[in-house]
Amino acid sequence: MAALPALVSLTPAVSRHSYLLFSRCPSPRPRHLRLILPAAAAPSPGGSPGPGVFLSPRALSQLDELAAFRYEHAFPHGLLTVRALTRGPEDDAVAEALVRLLASSFSETVRWAPAQRYAQLLTFVIRRYLHERRGLAPHAAVLVGFYRPADAAADSTGDDGDEGGEDGEGKDEGEMACTAEVSFNAVGAPGAPPTPTPPLDFPYICNMTVKTALRRRGLGKQLLKACEDLVIKMDARRCVYLHCRVIDQVPFNIYRKAGYNIVQTDSILVWLSLQKRKYLMSKELPQASAVSESTTKDFDDNILTC
Template identity: 75%
Template structure:
């Protein structure tokens, strides 16, 4: 079987996300700027098919680079930001995190060998998705235990800690996944997917804060404030978390989705509060006593 041209990672609405492959010959949305940015886009000097970023897109690119979401727990601290394109070591850590997470559900093949295959495909997927910045963003979260923070007081080091979680946010139709899972969300609205937390950091409230960070990014990037995500029916704990955060069910997969060997999912959405440009986003508070991955 030929390798797929686009890997669509289904939303990590549980601790262990799964993969969906699209057999299209090319990504549906692989542009560097919205179609409306120019009526006659100029080709790149090298003859590529991309177009120049509009002033608005350049402004959002700067906003994404400056984005930070921080939260302090009694046991440590979490910092969430966008993936750095120039840092290969950081990208390698993210590939390992996603590959390990996806391979946890595999029972028909050695997990280590399957993780190696996934690492190759995920690396390719991330390369394509980063080409859609700032219309889509890959967020990474770094956790630092409280003991480590105390030991570094007064030092000038900029160690963020260990990569603990990740999520992807599509902000508009240009950044929308090429093959979104069913029920299909509106492509021109923000969509949260591929959320996962490293095994050793689960059940510490990190998943809730990662969701807050995604919502904070949507507001700060001046995207539409209606946000969509998927949640598998079998994942009751994440479902309760989403409901508590204000998400409601829009549609549920038909029972016939089992014929394609997929788990049935809810499509959920939330209306984020309208926030003025000069004010800061105030995310919905969660009860951190109810822990989940």
């Protein structure tokens, strides 16, 4: 993988994004409150339950919208289905498979660390991170894409039943192929987003990656469109932000072709913290009535990261 996603980049001593381990996003304080326990509401290893998230009636409606969200795109070679990772225990196996997908994706560009130890560290950090992000719905969502080849999609209509496969990949959904994260407001925004810092009360897309074996098939393009479609359905603000490293020309070209423009560029001083310079990019999404009429040029989905 030529580009490093935004979730984590570890130096020998410390993660560059400390919020992965230590941040606590503030809870909203609407007038009408209802306490919703996060997905991992089971007691933590220390024995204390995870914190609840207070949701207003509007947020509860958004939670239903998020649970019902499905984005499908049929390719000549197969079918991509994108949905949100839920809070409930029924998605725990999917979450574990997602941890492995992200850890594998992020470790591809690392050369300084022993592979096995680094993978173990990544797995621990990402598992903790997903534990927190699942509990922030509907203010943030982790999207998971499943891919079924054309021949497998035809076979699924047979007598194989609905039994789930290994690694959280059910036969009805297919192979876990890609993932992305979307925050919709300041409550769901990362506690310490990368620089240049995006406005926290606007939608923000990050941690987007496609499984290595499934790249160059158009999945990344459709995953990005699924993120934008979800932002519209959640009635969030229409200006969406994301990051792209300056050295990653392929992802940069992908975002530009999708309609994203540079808002700000990192200072050269970020090199002092062993980070790569990044672009902050944004796009104004169309109104809901115009979404079905909008078109996007085809482009190469070798890597789609931010």
